[in-house]
Amino acid sequence: MQQHDTTPTTGPTDLASTRTAFGTPCWVSLTSRDLRATEAFYTAVLGWEWRKAKLGDHFRIALADGAPVAGIAAVAAMWHMAVAWTPYFAVRSADEAAGRAQERGGTAAVGPISLPPGRAALLADRDGATFGIWEGELLTDWETWRRAAPAFIRLHTRDAFDAAIFYGEVLQWASAGPGCCEVTYEAEEVVLRSGGDVVARIESGALGSAPDPTIRPHWQIHFAVADVAACARAAEHHGGSVLRQDAGEAVLRDNDGAQFTVTTSREP
Numbered sequence: 001m002q003q004h005d006t007t008p009t010t011g012p013t014d015l016a017s018t019r020t021a022f023g024t025p026c027w028v029s030l031t032s033r034d035l036r037a038t039e040a041f042y043t044a045v046l047g048w049e050w051r052k053a054k055l056g057d058h059f060r061i062a063l064a065d066g067a068p069v070a071g072i073a074a075v076a077a078m079w080h081m082a083v084a085w086t087p088y089f090a091v092r093s094a095d096e097a098a099g100r101a102q103e104r105g106g107t108a109a110v111g112p113i114s115l116p117p118g119r120a121a122l123l124a125d126r127d128g129a130t131f132g133i134w135e136g137e138l139l140t141d142w143e144t145w146r147r148a149a150p151a152f153i154r155l156h157t158r159d160a161f162d163a164a165i166f167y168g169e170v171l172q173w174a175s176a177g178p179g180c181c182e183v184t185y186e187a188e189e190v191v192l193r194s195g196g197d198v199v200a201r202i203e204s205g206a207l208g209s210a211p212d213p214t215i216r217p218h219w220q221i222h223f224a225v226a227d228v229a230a231c232a233r234a235a236e237h238h239g240g241s242v243l244r245q246d247a248g249e250a251v252l253r254d255n256d257g258a259q260f261t262v263t264t265s266r267e268p
Contacts, residue, residue: 023171023181024194025153026138026145027088028070028221031081032256035060035074037239041255042072045234045262046223069145083257085221086122087153087200088132089171094119097133100170101125125166127157127206127217133171151224151263152198156206157217163202164190220251222261231262 032038035058042048042062048069053059062070075081091097094112098121102108109130111121118136125131138145157163164183168174173181173192182193190202206217225231232242232250239255249263 022090022092022179023173023175024090024192024199025087025150026090026134027132028085028150028153029088029132030070030072030085030258031083032072032074032254032258033083034256035072037255038072038074041235041238041240044238045231045240045252045254046225067145067147069150082130084130085219085258085260086130086132087150087219087221088120088134090138091133091135091171094121094133094135097121097135097170098123101166104166104169106166106170125157125163125217127163129155129157129163129217129219131219151222151265153200154220154222154261155200155202155217156215156220157202158204158206160190160202160204163217167202218259220259220261222249222263225262225264228262228264 030038039048039050039060043050046064048062048064049066050072051061051063051068053061053071058074060072061068062072098108098112101123105126107124109122109124112119112133112135113121115136118134120132120134122130122132155163155167164173168183171181174183181199184191184193188203191198192200192202206215228245228248228250232245232252235252235254236242241253243251243253243259245251248265249261251259251261253259
């Protein structure tokens with residue numbers, strides 16, 4: 001997450017509030033080492049354009065059809081951070097959510113910290129999967145972001161039920177309050193819905209001690225695209241790699257090592 005004198009530069013701000021839609025994914029952020037190379041890669045693969053962020057030359061906002069979809073921060077080497085995509089979830093109180101996470105065996109890597117007009121934290125669940133939380137105004141209307149940005153996110157973890165309990169308690173899924181998310185079990189996965197739309201899935205199978213990030217517990221970002229094969233070719237041409245590919249989906253690694261998925265479906 002990033003900040004400047006008035007608003008977060010690559011985090012959610014401005015229009016919609018986490019007080020009306022909470023527990024749901026509301027933003028994704030990428031840490032990288034080389035901003036120009038990152039921009040070139042995602043422009044080639046996903047067709048993104050870029051907007052400067054006020055914090056400085058290391059930060060950018062990614063745009064799809066003019067709508068903000070993600071934050072990019074070229075600070076991985078400078079701040080000794082992993083190169084990775086991270087989802088952020090809307091919460092009513094970042095301090096309370098971070099406290100609930102720590103009480104249940106999670107850890108806080110950063111924050112909560114004030115990033116007017118809100119508060120944010122970077123956390124890890126008890127199996128080590130990293131995620132962020134955001135309290136406050138969003139960069140764009142949530143529905144607009146959902147249409148322009150990721151199709152959905154998926155948690156690969158050791159025990160889907162245990163993870164669902166952890167996140168449900170931390171993010172207040174299936175609570176009685178208006179605007180909360182619904183949780184169901186379908187086709188051997190835990191499914192999270194917001195406003196009737198699937199916004200996240202949790203599946204079992206990742207190995208906690210595995211050195212390979214494709215099987216360690218982690219959140220995977222899925223971007224909807226028109227042509228999976230073209231994205232895979234562009235990724236390889238621009239220094240990335242294809243980890244897995246079929247007709248409707250490909251797991252890619254960018255030129256800096258961050259992993260993500262492209263899919264032709266808005267919902268798996």
